[in-house]
Amino acid sequence: MTQTPLPVRTRSKAMLLSCSDPATLSLKELRYWHDKGLKIWRKQVPDLAGFSEQSGFSWLDIKLELARRLLASCNFCVHNCRVNRLNGETGYCRLDAQPRISGSYLHWGEEAPLSPTWAVFFSGCTMHCLYCHNWRETFDLAAGAVLNPEDLANTLLKQKSRYRTISLIGGTPEPQLHAIFELALALDPSVTAPLVFNSNATLSAEGLDLMEGVADIYLPDFKHGNDSCAWKLTKISDYLNTFCNNLNAYVQQGAAVLVRHLVVPGHLECCTRPVLEMLAKDYPGVAVNIMHQYRPMYKAADRPGLDRVLDRDEREQVALWVKELKLRTVA
Ligand code: SF4
Helix, strand or coil: CCCCCCCHHHHHHHCEECCCCHHHCCHHHHHHHHHHHHHHHHHHCCCCCCCCCCCCEEHHHHHHHHHHHHHHHCCCECCCCCCCHHHCCCCCCCCCCCCEEEEEEEECCCCHHHCCEEEEEECCCCCCCCCCCCHHHHHCHHHCEECCHHHHHHHHHHCCCCCCEEEEECCCCHHHHHHHHHHHHHCCCCCCCCEEEEECCCECHHHHHHHCCCCCEEEEECCCCCHHHHHHHHCCCCHHHHHHHHHHHHHHHCCEEEEEEECCCCCHHHHHHHHHHHHHHHCCCCEEEEECCCCCCHHHHHCCCCCCCCCHHHHHHHHHHHHHCCCCECC
């Protein structure tokens, strides 16, 4: 009988390294041990049989300590603000070191293979979409609550028969790596539901390395097909490069990947078409969820062209492109 492989997150917790207590290590030493773990992981990620360093602290312990130290000069995402979040300083995401959530509950609205999920809605974001559908929860940080990862781990244990996956959503989860690792460490070993990193795909290079071995499934939003629209509508620069760097890393990590694309009215030729072409050409094995539920939320209601839902012609055009490009879709 073949055994179901453990989720990625569970295996990174089981991978022990012969280092001292991470709390006693310098930043340089933490990076050394994290890189050492990464090399071992990339060699033998499928199973830990024959793994020789079975004493000491886990690779996940090192990730947590390293993420906590990096908060003193935050580089979790591509904004690379280098602010000291431990001292209450804030960067683009406006978050200090305290992880904040707007809610955490059973959610049926994700793609069929992921639902039902236990969704953790993080406050704060690495983009500022003027059509944001969750803008109150995302940008009004005071309206959220401080997350206690241990309490959440207890809830996830009690509720484990009710959900198929655990989703880290927002906003976006990139600014919360320290909380995610604390949660992953606190989860009872019997909680083996895959961890879904549902994000803007804006992790920095170090953020990507840190998430490797923790996320079981990546679910990035591919928002725009060119840098100019991305800047005008979501206030991020160098968008395509950032998104593709993240997507390439997810694929290389060997994690499951599912891409989302929200069709924005009036942005079919400049954004939807190039997004679909890139996915078809460069990521043919990756499934995509084409979302037609755009609503003129947040600041979009006052923007001519963005102040409406998609019309029938636009929906039909996208369906024709999906067929022409032979994209694998999920809903
Ligand atoms: S998570 Fe990103 S946006 Fe937030 S402070 Fe760190 S580098 Fe800046």
